[in-house]
Amino acid sequence: MPAVRAEGLTKMFDGFKAVDAIDFQIEEGECFGFLGPNGAGKSTTMRMIHCGSPVTSGKLEVLGMDVNDSPRQIKQVIGVAPQENNLDPDFTVRRNLTVYGRYFDIPNGECGRRADRLLEFMQLSEKRDEMIPEISGGMKRRLIIARAMMNEPRMLILDEPTTGLDPQARHLIWEKVRELKRQKVTVLLTTHYMDEAERLCDRLVIMDHGKIILEGRPRELIDRVIGADVLEIDVPGDEMEAYVKERGWQYERTIDRLLVYTDQGQRVVAELKERFSMSYYLIRNATLEDVFLRSTGRALVE
Ligand SMILES: Nc1ncnc2c1ncn2[C@@H]1O[C@H](COP(=O)(O)OP(=O)(O)OP(=O)(O)O)[C@@H](O)[C@H]1O
Ligand SMILES: [Mg+2]
Known part of the structure; x- marks a missing residue:
């Protein structure tokens, strides 16, 4: 029961x-x-x-x-x-x-x-x-x-x-x-x-x-919705976003960041570094917070 x-x-x-x-x-x-x-x-x-x-x-x-x-x-x-x-x-x-x-x-x-x-x-x-x-x-x-x-x-x-x-x-x-x-x-x-x-x-x-x-x-949702890693890139240029999009990677653009959701954070960074100058970036483990924001949106719901 x-x-x-x-x-x-x-x-x-x-x-x-x-x-x-x-x-x-x-x-x-x-x-x-x-x-x-x-x-x-x-x-x-x-x-x-x-x-x-x-x-x-x-x-x-x-x-x-x-x-x-x-x-x-x-x-x-x-x-x-x-x-x-x-x-x-x-x-x-x-x-x-x-x-x-x-x-x-x-x-x-x-x-x-x-x-x-x-x-x-x-x-x-x-x-x-x-x-x-x-x-x-x-x-x-x-x-x-x-x-x-x-x-x-x-x-x-x-x-x-x-x-x-x-x-x-x-x-x-x-x-x-x-x-x-x-x-x-x-x-x-x-x-x-x-x-x-x-x-x-x-x-x-x-x-x-x-x-x-x-x-x-929780773990299964993170794997399903986000993947293993999140790559956060500070103040990305439009060309970088266009490239990420063309590569078919899952990503989100916020006001000041590009978030790339991937199982292979290191490889994605290496590929981006070859083509663009990246002043600041961070690779971190995906969390449930990423799932939450991705699925419910980043705007305040009122
Ligand atoms: N007694 C009530 N009369 C009229 N509307 C209500 C009443 N209780 C809740 N609501 C409305 O129902 C919706 C859901 O409210 P609820 O309290 O279930 O949200 P919640 O998910 O618990 O939010 P929070 O994270 O803020 O606690 C809201 O739009 C709220 O304004
Ligand atoms: Mg409540």
Whole structure:
């Protein structure tokens, strides 16, 4: 049984299609990423999965249950760390966890033990008695993730879990995600950090304008869309671009650079150097960020 199965999943807001008939399947125990520019429809998709927002049309099953028929049962077994901070400002750090635990009918003693364990893990123990407005933004993110784990979920939804976190906190969260994966917890992750997606996701989709435009394993997407190397050439002349085009190499021209996508960076550089003067260039490994920019475009989507 897949963890999530979506067919023709659609979300409309007043005639606007925020999610446009997408199909995907997430297997149990995998870490599955949703990437895409601002407004692509990632959070809207997450909200439908955790039964926080109704499906407009299409089919959506979570852990074998239909979101329309079994929202209560689904909410019992999944954990959600939403993109926005929705901690209760009138409670302390620790009480945000214990009050949340009550929704799941976790007995008091157990609830307190879990809260303390999760505070410890997220390195928030020292802040346990502080009020929410008194803790930093990064601490709030960590607390939201701790809260999502209070019911020991089979599936965890992390909507931009590391946005605004310092490197230490980011690595802490990565460790936790890897530990959850070892425990066969399914993790759904959205992020704008491509290094994070490349490290954590077994598979991912890239969304744009409500549609899925690419799907696959990170490494496989890089190989398929970009190749092994990217050659970045600073302030290229038009003749060089014409040559690259004539050779049939995959490339992109940005305002100040020519990016050549190739499996043979060194050979391409040697060939270009024979014909053109190259003041500055760089050969580097292709990354998921290249895939993202190539597939969704370089202009800001608004
Ligand atoms: N409650 C709502 N009412 C109307 N429009 C909405 C609502 N929620 C989201 N939208 C619109 O749906 C689209 C998708 O939004 P969504 O929040 O899913 O994007 P996202 O991919 O999560 O973006 P980001 O990276 O900025 O978090 C956007 O155009 C947004 O303005
Ligand atoms: Mg979002």
